Amino acid sequence: MSANAYIAADSGTGETFVLNLGPQHPATHGVLRVKLTMDGEYIRRAEPVCGYIHRMHEKMGENRTWAQFLPNTSRIDYLSAMAYTQAYVARVERAARLAVPPRAEYIRVITCELNRISSHLVWFGAFLLDLGGFTPLLYAFDDREKILDLLEAITGSRLTYCYYRFGGLCNDVDKDFIEGSRAFVAHMRPRLELYRKLVTDNIILRKRLEGIGPISAQMCRRYGATGPVIRGSGVAYDVRKVEPYSAYPEFDFDIPVFKEGDCMARYLVRMEEIRQSLRIVEQALDRLPEGPVMAEKVPRTLKIPPGDYCFAVEAARGRFAVRLVSDGTDTPYRVKLRTPSFSNLSLFEEASRDMMLPDALALMGSLDLVIPDIDR
Amino acid sequence: MTLSLQELAGRFSQLCPPAQAQEVDYAARGFHLDALVQPGQVVAAAELLDQCGFALDTITGMDWLEAGEMEVVYDYFHPQAATRAAVRARLPRREPEIPTIGAVFPGANWHERETHDFFGIRFLGHPDLTPLLLPEDADFHPLRKDFAP
Numbered sequence: 168m169s170a171n172a173y174i175a176a177d178s179g180t181g182e183t184f185v186l187n188l189g190p191q192h193p194a195t196h197g198v199l200r201v202k203l204t205m206d207g208e209y210i211r212r213a214e215p216v217c218g219y220i221h222r223m224h225e226k227m228g229e230n231r232t233w234a235q236f237l238p239n240t241s242r243i244d245y246l247s248a249m250a251y252t253q254a255y256v257a258r259v260e261r262a263a264r265l266a267v268p269p270r271a272e273y274i275r276v277i278t279c280e281l282n283r284i285s286s287h288l289v290w291f292g293a294f295l296l297d298l299g300g301f302t303p304l305l306y307a308f309d310d311r312e313k314i315l316d317l318l319e320a321i322t323g324s325r326l327t328y329c330y331y332r333f334g335g336l337c338n339d340v341d342k343d344f345i346e347g348s349r350a351f352v353a354h355m356r357p358r359l360e361l362y363r364k365l366v367t368d369n370i371i372l373r374k375r376l377e378g379i380g381p382i383s384a385q386m387c388r389r390y391g392a393t394g395p396v397i398r399g400s401g402v403a404y405d406v407r408k409v410e411p412y413s414a415y416p417e418f419d420f421d422i423p424v425f426k427e428g429d430c431m432a433r434y435l436v437r438m439e440e441i442r443q444s445l446r447i448v449e450q451a452l453d454r455l456p457e458g459p460v461m462a463e464k465v466p467r468t469l470k471i472p473p474g475d476y477c478f479a480v481e482a483a484r485g486r487f488a489v490r491l492v493s494d495g496t497d498t499p500y501r502v503k504l505r506t507p508s509f510s511n512l513s514l515f516e517e518a519s520r521d522m523m524l525p526d527a528l529a530l531m532g533s534l535d536l537v538i539p540d541i542d543r
Numbered sequence: 544m545t546l547s548l549q550e551l552a553g554r555f556s557q558l559c560p561p562a563q564a565q566e567v568d569y570a571a572r573g574f575h576l577d578a579l580v581q582p583g584q585v586v587a588a589a590e591l592l593d594q595c596g597f598a599l600d601t602i603t604g605m606d607w608l609e610a611g612e613m614e615v616v617y618d619y620f621h622p623q624a625a626t627r628a629a630v631r632a633r634l635p636r637r638e639p640e641i642p643t644i645g646a647v648f649p650g651a652n653w654h655e656r657e658t659h660d661f662f663g664i665r666f667l668g669h670p671d672l673t674p675l676l677l678p679e680d681a682d683f684h685p686l687r688k689d690f691a692p
Binding site: 218388 | 571623650661677678685
């Protein structure tokens with residue numbers, strides 16, 4: 168399409184130029200490049216250019232055993248690694264008919280939800296940084312550090328967790344982790360109140376986000392956008408509720424939904440989700456069953472019956488799904504990774520058309536992109 | 544429009560020529576409906592699922608080297624009804640071509656580009672099949688089973 172076709176009647180000069188945003192522009196996230204066709208301050212076309220950190224995880228899946236691929240799954244979305252390893256181990260466990268002990272499922276829920284909170288805190292800090300507010304990042308990273316310390320003590324990693332095993336967990340949690348998690352829940356609730364006073368109720372933030380970057384429920388559906396993006400457009404779609412897995416059905420939590428579809432709605436969804444995750448962690452700690460954290464007889468070399476198998480989880484950015492194809496050997500025939508950032512970004516070209524550049528940056532930040540999650 | 548699984552499977556059998564769609568064991572496989580259609584029917588299948596309110600989950604390929612075939616798998620999920628459907632089409636490996644469903648689901652654009660990157664499957668009518676994730680001058684398709692770096 169010619170550049171002229173994009174020009175709206177009421178704005179701009181009709182003369183366009185190309186502006187490169189990224190791949191290392193400090194205002195963008197990671198190594199994403201967006202080729203912008205600009206008419207003054209207005210975007211006529213935004214074309215994301217992906218693949219700068221493509222690592223071909225799906226090919227790696229075909230040349231190593233089921234167990235050897237496990238560490239790869241924590242390196243796709245490095246901020247939400249627990250949920251990704253959860254999807255992979257849960258799919259293999261179901262196909263190989265391994266029963267996971269209840270204590271292990273509870274600890275998976277606790278660690279996944281703590282990971283979700285830490286991921287949302289990074290988004291919170293980075294998003295406000297995008298909008299020009301530096302201070303909230305320091306608050307958010309201070310709180311996130313507490314989660315990273317807790318998870319590091321039991322998993323050995325600060326981000327790329329490889330804590331789950333086929334049939335359970337690598338090791339049990341200790342008293343320090345349980346007490347530390349309780350202390351974190353108690354610490355975080357008043358902090359959320361502080362965030363509300365400091366940031367959410369701030370008139371400058373509201374003016375930057377309200378009514379900006381509207382995304383309709385229809386657009387989410389046609390692009391497969393999920394997570395806080397679809398829930399900010401009025402659809403209560405959460406994999407933890409619609410396709411329940413692990414121990415989630417045993418906990419009482421709400422799915423925050425805001426119907427406005429603008430950047431503020433997506434912001435509010437994530438802030439409310441932190442509160443809901445705290446609720447889940449608290450309930451799981453209260454009711455944590457005793458017992459083993461590993462299934463009894465897990466074969467050293469797993470063989471999966473031939474066929475194809477799917478499984479999805481609710482990661483911090485939305486629906487993460489795996490499609491595993493087995494030919495009956497100890498190595499996957501095909502590993503397909505369906506990542507939420509990929510689908511969420513794919514609507515950016517349509518959603519950003521005719522927006523002003525600073526507003527489009529707010530829109531991009533509100534999508535909460537993790538670039539290795541797109542590029543895989 | 545919300546249909547039950549049987550009704551949805553029935554709609555697939557009304558396509559011309561009739562397509563097979565069967566319910567599968569969700570607990571074992573992770574999806575509810577598995578449909579095998581002719582390559583020319585993927586757009587009709589997408590329209591059918593679009594009318595029923597499904598969202599596009601992902602599109603990917605599969606290389607069945609021994610059978611001399613490629614497979615394209617379209618995954619759909621329903622944002623309200625907790626139903627997942629997989630639509631498959633088999634293509635000859637020597638000429639892997641299939642129509643694009645981008646007119647029905649614009650999100651297909653990137654998934655199809657990625658499938659072209661990895662498998663060399665050509666999506667007819669796609670506006671831009673240049674590499675999305677691979678280098679811009681890539682002339683190889685790494686997920687083909689006979690690919691050697």
